[in-house]
Amino acid sequence: MAAQILPFPQAVRAMPGAPECEAGSKPDDLMALIPQMRAFARALCRDRAQGDDLAQDALLSAWRGRDSYAPGTNMKAWVFTIVRNQFYSDKRRSRLPEMNRR
Numbered sequence: 001m002a003a004q005i006l007p008f009p010q011a012v013r014a015m016p017g018a019p020e021c022e023a024g025s026k027p028d029d030l031m032a033l034i035p036q037m038r039a040f041a042r043a044l045c046r047d048r049a050q051g052d053d054l055a056q057d058a059l060l061s062a063w064r065g066r067d068s069y070a071p072g073t074n075m076k077a078w079v080f081t082i083v084r085n086q087f088y089s090d091k092r093r094s095r096l097p098e099m100n101r102r
Contacts, residue, residue, distance in 0.1 A: 030062060033079050040080055044087045054090065058083040 037058060042051030062069075062082050069078055 029075050030059075030066070030079065033076055034059065036076065037079060037083055041083050041087070044084070054083065054087055057090075058086045061086060 034055070038052060038055040041055040041058065042048055045051040045054055058079070062079050065082070069075065
């Protein structure tokens with residue numbers, strides 16, 4: 001039996017421990033930023049596929065760190081900082097010698 005692939009909003013809601021998603025809630029706000037995250041990531045990477053991978057990694061990091069977001073602050077700035085830091089981390093890792101990677 002093949003695994004069912006859910007669109008992102010349903011996938012987020014199906015995650016263990018996912019909060020209820022009402023209008024204006026954090027998960028809905030985060031999902032609304034996905035197109036902007038992808039555009040920013042693609043601009044950083046200068047490659048569509050790598051940008052999409054970066055945006056996906058950053059989205060996962062944002063989801064895992066959602067408890068560190070301070071309500072009432074600028075979520076877009078918070079998410080874009082995660083994208084940028086993920087980009088820098090990926091670049092730094094790619095420059096390490098192969099034997100030093102873990």
